[in-house]
Amino acid sequence: MRINAFSDVCLRVVMLLAAAPESATYTSRVVAAEVGTPYNHVTKAIRRLGELGLVEVIRGRTGGVRISMLGREATVGALLRQLDTRTDLAACDSPNGPCPLLSGCGLRGALRRAREAFYRELDGIVIAALPHGKPGGPVLVELGLVR
Numbered sequence: 601m602r603i604n605a606f607s608d609v610c611l612r613v614v615m616l617l618a619a620a621p622e623s624a625t626y627t628s629r630v631v632a633a634e635v636g637t638p639y640n641h642v643t644k645a646i647r648r649l650g651e652l653g654l655v656e657v658i659r660g661r662t663g664g665v666r667i668s669m670l671g672r673e674a675t676v677g678a679l680l681r682q683l684d685t686r687t688d689l690a691a692c693d694s695p696n697g698p699c700p701l702l703s704g705c706g707l708r709g710a711l712r713r714a715r716e717a718f719y720r721e722l723d724g725i726v727i728a729a730l731p732h733g734k735p736g737g738p739v740l741v742e743l744g745l746v747r
Contacts, residue, residue: 609642611679613645620667622666692708
């Protein structure tokens with residue numbers, strides 16, 4: 601199972617923010633630089649994470665973004681389910697019409713069950729537990745966000 605690029609960016613953002621001290625905020629540009637992703641992709645991810653209540657966005661000159669309490673408690677499986685917009689993993693429709701095997705095919709159901717098993721495995725992983733160490737610890741030191 602593979603997650604899409606947008607889900608990957610969202611996970612990078614929440615992991616970075618989960619590693620930060622609770623009151624710390626970072627600008628979108630800093631987050632983009634630290635997660636190694638273009639600014640426009642990070643701003644879309646932050647917007648979506650804000651809609652889901654996983655991050656708090658503080659507007660203004662001294663504003664920034666930080667992870668919310670809900671974001672700290674959310675699981676990776678729950679987040680990926682919310683971000684996954686694919687209805688089917690197999691492309692059963694094509695420009696030439698539906699697959700001729702569609703009526704007797706068991707692949708779609710099997711793939712749906714496999715995807716859910718993938719998410720269930722990730723339901724046990726809380727986002728706040730992903731960055732190892734204490735807040736302000738090795739992850740942020742390595743990124744240069746704390747000394």
